[in-house]
Amino acid sequence: MSQTSTPSAPDPARPPLYVDFDGHRTMLKWHRGRRRADDPAFTASRIMEGMRLGASIEVDLVIHADRGFAILHDRVVDHATTGTGAISALPAAYLRGLSLRDNHGRALDEPVLLLEDLTELFSTVDVAPSSILQLDFKEDDAALDPRAVDIFARSVEPLASHYILSCGDAAAVRTLTSAAPGIRIGYDPCHHGAADAVIRSGDFDGFVAGALAASPDAEMIYLENRLILAADRRGYDLVDAFHRHDRLVDGYTVTRVGPRSVPDIRRLLELRVDQITTDDPEGLAALDLDAAADAGGSRLVRWVRRTGRRGPSDV
Known part of the structure; x- marks a missing residue:
């Protein structure tokens, strides 16, 4: 392996914010606010920590009964919280009284x-200039009404430059960002079967053109890692295609970091993705990428024994 492709040695004292590889810095996004693989999702303590450290963090948004936004992934609260019921039917006061589950x-x-609580929450920490909180809206434009849009705009206004909105529905992106000056804009063109369709057809040029046309103001494009790697195996560099249009690329999601995931993670870094979404930023930042060259060999065995990380990967 050439000297120029060697990643920088991980610093155990450095928070897991990025990986430097072959002269390119790839941010590590804390998926659902997780810094470590065993972290529960969406905790205030981890989100505040990340904002203080300068991390890229992602949270999900679902509309509640009072037309504001709960920071949860599912449409019901039964699994992730101490409450029960559909979020769309639950008022803000009820949601604020719930606790998260591990x-x-x-x-x-x-x-x-709740999204509308974040301004007060962040007033208690020194938010680092480089911190970015991705707000991933899990519904679509049809779910929005003037009250929801107004609550969104008022909620993000104090720290708009630290937020980036993403959604699989370009119309929802336009509706919400148009009401929130200064917020950054992202777009995920992989929803509604689009990733599978382009993998089947091989029309990667058409996919890129469609994404750019759907959300022309997006600075970050969110792509499934399986799509990036499927295109790469067929000789098409999706990351470079978006880079040529001055768009950043986030590859999602590395759910588990382990020996089996090393080759795919390394390839994403070689393709120069700008950000990797992961449930285990600490594990990925400490990853021995040289182990990929010795897969099945003694170095990889030592790596497994040293870290104790086992099980399948999901890149």
Whole structure:
């Protein structure tokens, strides 16, 4: 392996914000606010920590009964919180009284967060200039009404430059960002079967053109890693295609970091993705990418024994 392709040695004292590889810095996005693989999702403590450290963080948004936004992934609260019911039918006061659950279902001393509460929450920490909080809207434009749009705009206004909105519906992106001056704009063109369709057809040029036309103001394009790698295997560099149009690329999601995921992670870095979404930023930042060259060999065995990381990867 050439000297220029060697990643910088991980610093255990450095927070897991990025990986430097072959002269290119790839940010590590804390998926659902997770810094470590065993972290529960969407906790105020981790989100505040990330904003203080300068991390790229992602949270999900679902509209509640009072037309504001709950920071949760599912449309119901039963699994992730101490409450029950559909979020669309639950008022803000009820949601604020709930606690999150950990990955084993145990109640935490962490409240359910609402988007409209973040300004007050972040007033208690020194937000780093480089911090970015991705707001991934899990619904579509049809779910929005003037009240929801107004609450969104008022909620993000104090720290708009630290937020980037993403959604799989370009119309929803336009509706919400048009009401929130200064917010950054992202777009995910992989929804509604689009990733599978382009993998089947091989029309990657058409996919890129369609994404650019659907959300012309997006600075970040969110792509499934399986799509990036499928295109690469067929000789098409999706990352470069968007780079040539001055768009950044986020590859999602590395759910588990382990020996089996090393080759794909390394290839994403070689393709110069600008950001990798992962549930284990710490594990990815500490990853020994040289292990890919010795897959099945003694170095990889030592790596597994040293870290204790096993199980399948999902890149």
